[in-house]
Amino acid sequence: MVKATADWSERSHDLSRLLARAGLGDRAAFATLYERTSSHLFAVVLRINRDRAQAEDILQEVYVNVWRAASSFDAAQSQPLTWLTSIARNRAIDSLRRQQTQPRMRAASAFADGGESEDDDVYETVADDAPGPLELLSRAADARSLAACMDQLAATQRQSLALAFFQGLSHGEVAAQMRQPLGTIKSWVRRALVALKSCLDTAVQRDSSGR
Amino acid sequence: MDYGKSDLADALAAEYVLGTMHGGARRRFEALLPAHVALRRATAAWQERLLPLTAAIDPVEPPGEVWRKISDRLDRRKSVVTGAWQRLSFWRGFAALASVAAIGLAVLLASPRPGAPPIVVVLAPTGAAASAPGAAPIVASISGDGATLVTRPIVPVAAQPNLALELWAVPTDGTGPRSLGVLPTGAGATVALRGKVLAGVDTLAVSVEPPGGSPTGKPTGPIVYAGKFSL
Numbered sequence: 001m002v003k004a005t006a007d008w009s010e011r012s013h014d015l016s017r018l019l020a021r022a023g024l025g026d027r028a029a030f031a032t033l034y035e036r037t038s039s040h041l042f043a044v045v046l047r048i049n050r051d052r053a054q055a056e057d058i059l060q061e062v063y064v065n066v067w068r069a070a071s072s073f074d075a076a077q078s079q080p081l082t083w084l085t086s087i088a089r090n091r092a093i094d095s096l097r098r099q100q101t102q103p104r105m106r107a108a109s110a111f112a113d114g115g116e117s118e119d120d121d122v123y124e125t126v127a128d129d130a131p132g133p134l135e136l137l138s139r140a141a142d143a144r145s146l147a148a149c150m151d152q153l154a155a156t157q158r159q160s161l162a163l164a165f166f167q168g169l170s171h172g173e174v175a176a177q178m179r180q181p182l183g184t185i186k187s188w189v190r191r192a193l194v195a196l197k198s199c200l201d202t203a204v205q206r207d208s209s210g211r
Numbered sequence: 212m213d214y215g216k217s218d219l220a221d222a223l224a225a226e227y228v229l230g231t232m233h234g235g236a237r238r239r240f241e242a243l244l245p246a247h248v249a250l251r252r253a254t255a256a257w258q259e260r261l262l263p264l265t266a267a268i269d270p271v272e273p274p275g276e277v278w279r280k281i282s283d284r285l286d287r288r289k290s291v292v293t294g295a296w297q298r299l300s301f302w303r304g305f306a307a308l309a310s311v312a313a314i315g316l317a318v319l320l321a322s323p324r325p326g327a328p329p330i331v332v333v334l335a336p337t338g339a340a341a342s343a344p345g346a347a348p349i350v351a352s353i354s355g356d357g358a359t360l361v362t363r364p365i366v367p368v369a370a371q372p373n374l375a376l377e378l379w380a381v382p383t384d385g386t387g388p389r390s391l392g393v394l395p396t397g398a399g400a401t402v403a404l405r406g407k408v409l410a411g412v413d414t415l416a417v418s419v420e421p422p423g424g425s426p427t428g429k430p431t432g433p434i435v436y437a438g439k440f441s442l
Binding site for chain 1: 221222225226228229230231233237241255258259260261262263264265266267268269270271272273274276277278280281282284285335438439
């Protein structure tokens with residue numbers, strides 16, 4: 001039921017050792033770490049920043065940072081794959097903000113809600129064959145026995161969560177894409193997060209007491 | 212704002228990890244992380260909850276030249292690493308100034324052993340400071356008996372006039388940073404550690420404060436350096 005999570009932890013075990021060795025300056029271990037994780041991180045980055053050339057630059061920055069920070073990685077505090085993915089996501093999300101200053105994206109329906117200048121920028125519509133955010137969420141949900149938790153969410157809450165998470169959209173961008181007022185989106189996202197947290201925490205407790 | 216308050220910390224961390232927190236808010240959040248245990252914990256918990264969702268994304272093989280570029284960049288700042296202090300040669304490669312802002316806490320540490328050698332903590336530039344050209348860490352060395360702490364910038368730290376750099380010990384119990392004093396700019400400093408100021412502490416951080424140090428007893432400016440260690 002929790003297969004993806006189990007894989008995540010399993011992969012993490014090997015990665016911990018590679019990271020520890022990379023932290024001591026072992027370049028061969030770092031190369032192996034790159035081999036095993038770069039296609040995942042590249043995909044994560046590409047979801048958020050769809051410009052391939054920029055995504056490649058971001059990936060480069062990510063691994064140079066990983067090399068520098070490897071010695072500070074603490075396996076007791078987080079899983080390596082989680083740590084690596086968060087570094088990649090942060091870089092990718094930051095790159096979107098810089099991109100804003102360049103007039104390369106077309107303006108989307110200028111849904112204006114007044115406030116929050118950070119939120120009212122434009123978005124890009126997904127227009128390729130890659131699975132959409134909702135499909136990704138349902139794949140992940142199947143694998144992680146999140147299905148039950150997700151069922152508790154309204155479809156709209158689920159969609160706003162998926163758009164934000166997989167594509168790195170701000171509240172304003174999600175609002176524009178879903179053609180809803182900003183305040184509505186904020187409350188959907190907030191409620192979805194709260195519901196997800198309590199559901200996942202309950203599932204974790206259930207799992208650990210069942211063993 | 213009281214970031215130690217767990218509901219608020221949790222809500223902010225959730226939006227940060229989800230990715231809906233953008234721009235200035237995101238950078239501010241990252242600058243706060245090193246000094247706020249509750250925020251750090253909440254963020255880690257949300258990362259463990261949400262990031263496995265990315266396992267559903269089909270992998271995409273990056274072109275080979277990405278690795279070549281990474282490899283070239285590492286060659287340029289190559290260093291031989293056999294011990295904590297030698298590792299510093301790696302950091303010397305970065306050049307000169309320190310400015311302000313937020314991510315990695317780089318840490319090198321040596322655990323106390325019989326005979327108690329000093330514990331070396333590398334305080335890496337955080338946030339905007341980390342991405343500034345020439346960003347270089349400050350090294351803090353805690354004496355084996357835990358009575359003194361010596362800081363040594365790898366390169367002289369050029370602080371802006373009318374600003375001070377204050378050193379903080381951040382305990383893991385969420386009670387908030389304890390001041391260890393204001394650092395002189397440009398040179399190292401020796402700080403006498405009175406009593407058990409380092410008890411339960413796992414992070415040292417440096418914030419930008421008004422001259423003379425924080426008026427409130429807690430950091431009021433951005434955290435510009437941080438490093439973790441264990442006693």
